[in-house]
Amino acid sequence: MTKETQRVGRLALTPAVALLFIWMIVPLAMTIYFSTLHYTLLNPGTEAFVGLDNYYYLLTDPAFLYSMRNTLLLVGSVLAITIVLGTLIAVLLDQAVVGRSIVRLMVIAPFFIMPTVSALVWKNLLMHPVSGLFAFLATSLGLTPIDWFADAPLLAIILIVAWQWLPFATLILLTALQSLDEEQKEAAEMDGAGAVSAFFYITLPHLARPITVVILIETIFLLTVFAEIFVTTGGGPGLATTNIAFLIYLQALIQFDVGTASAGGLVAVVIANIVAFFLVRIVGRNLDA
Amino acid sequence: MARRVSTTHKLVTTVAAWIVGFVIFFPILWMMLASFKTELEAFAIPPSFLFFHWTTENYAAVQERSDYLHHAINSIVIAGGSTLIALLIAIPAAWSMAFAPTKRTRDVLLWMLSTKMMPPVGVLVPIYLLYRTFGLLDSRGGLIIVLCLGNLPIVVWMLFTYFKEIPRDILEAARMDGATVGRELIYVLTPMALPGIASTLLLNVILAWNEAFWTLNLSTSAAAPLTVFIASYSSPEGLFWAKLSAASTLAIAPILVLGWFSQRQLVRGLTFGAVK
């Protein structure tokens, strides 16, 4: 490589770097700035510097704490469901299955559906307490149908989101499984391991790294679940399905409270950054490999 | 596998896999079926599975609504536009990182990926206010900008991984043959990397098409893509379910097809190489 190539290389890289830098820095700087102001769009012109007051009020606001709880529940449950089921389905699909490619398509499909469409299908066609399919199944079995969005709204959201992300986990884990050396499995069999032992002692450890990656990536994206909530419950009833992303949205675009929303936004960024730190480390290690 | 699997084993796994696949796919299937029912039947209890009066009246109704077409065109323009612009910026950048790397290259790449990990809510407020000030709210251009920048890290990353697979000496041969960097990109690199570029294009069009945070918050009607259009049906009006199903099926069908072709790219693009 020559100096000339290096020079052109730097030039070629500049637009991407510059644009992403501006995209990150400018809004972030503005968010930080706004978070130190008392600034509401309902009363423009009354902005005043209040230092860290917004953070204080935010972190002691029961609504905020409740939304954090919801966020943790949402992320945690979806992670658990997608990883456990994802692993099992991946193991299943790794076997000899007739028509495997069609089954794969069926399993992958939910990830490619717009979140707004998914949410509405689940809400209206499946979970509707009167004419939804679940209600029908319940009454045919002699049970009372669950009014999902009134009695178990967060669970409903968790199910919808888990359904959407299950293909992602399954696909990643299936790809990882297919890189598992066939000979390892055969050695285990020679050593007398049954299917279950082979799973726990060979398969699962091999999947440890991909599972970690899935956890990290899903966490980053699940922290900001928005469309499903927007389209089904609007955060309610009350705050039952408000996660931190939705709370910030409410504060910013419904209550027009720019100051508080900015503080909340920054909290979300900090949390995401912590997770991102670990993910970037793993990616970096893979790059060097 | 060199050994034959027992037929019972195969039968059990096949049946189990098909059941699982069917259960997961079911909501989509159910929606597609509903799109062919009359509104009354879509709402009826007990719901009928296959034996109902099949009709295409819902699709006709959806096609007639000019605003459906309007939003579909918005989706195409926004998803396509943002991805193409991202490609234009990303191809030189990925070339640079793959063939003119410096000590900093690895860090720059990781930094770019980290910008994708920033939660959009964190910058909702300033972006919204900036867009309001500059008249970019509810504009296709505005959405193209946001989606382009949002997906740029993934586009760069994916192209980087594809470019790295191209033998360096072919590009050097082009240089010996008198090509400038620009011509090297156009005449040699891009044609050779075309499959990789196509895969990257595919995956990112899908991601942009389905994007439902910025589109919901930054557009209302004029520039609203299909994500917003469908969301406007969120108040439960049972008599619209069949039509909603038809509209939704139309909205997702092209993506399902594209998605089928981009499974492997999904792994490559969204796990940032952390899983091989």
Place this chain on the structure above:
Amino acid sequence: MGRITLEGVRKSFGKYAVIHDANLDIEDGSFVVFVGPSGCGKTTLLRLIAGLEDITAGRILIDGTNVVGVPPAKRGLSMVFQSYALYPHMSVRGNIGFGLKMAGLPRDEIKRRVEAAAATLNLTQYLDRRPRELSGGQRQRVAIGRAIVREPKAFLFDEPLSNLDAALRVRRR
């Protein structure tokens, strides 16, 4: 035409010096072979002369002009790579003619030269094939064709014998 002189050429990658102090005077029309154990810097030297790497110190003169800092295309040299580095998406005709296209030669001139080179190398019947459809020996000839068609001042061959099997190699040597 084609006299290459190296004066005090040094090349280091970081702290690691690969070429220590190379002085060479190659007359026009002569045939020079660099031999040595692997890793001793033969390819590096070739790449320095070609202009694919920058030298750390010294001068490289082609016909008396110092070409340090001059890009490869402008040095008037042609190189045949160890792996041949043919363009997989172009036909043999496209491969051989690419350099002429970059130089901006008119189309009929390119056609004439390409077909002349192909005739010399017995490649005429393969002109419209892709590299992947050719055997190793045919690909080597395409690489050579690509090099000669530009009528360079000198040819650089990187490990030209390593792709042939041993018996053939001893014969060619």
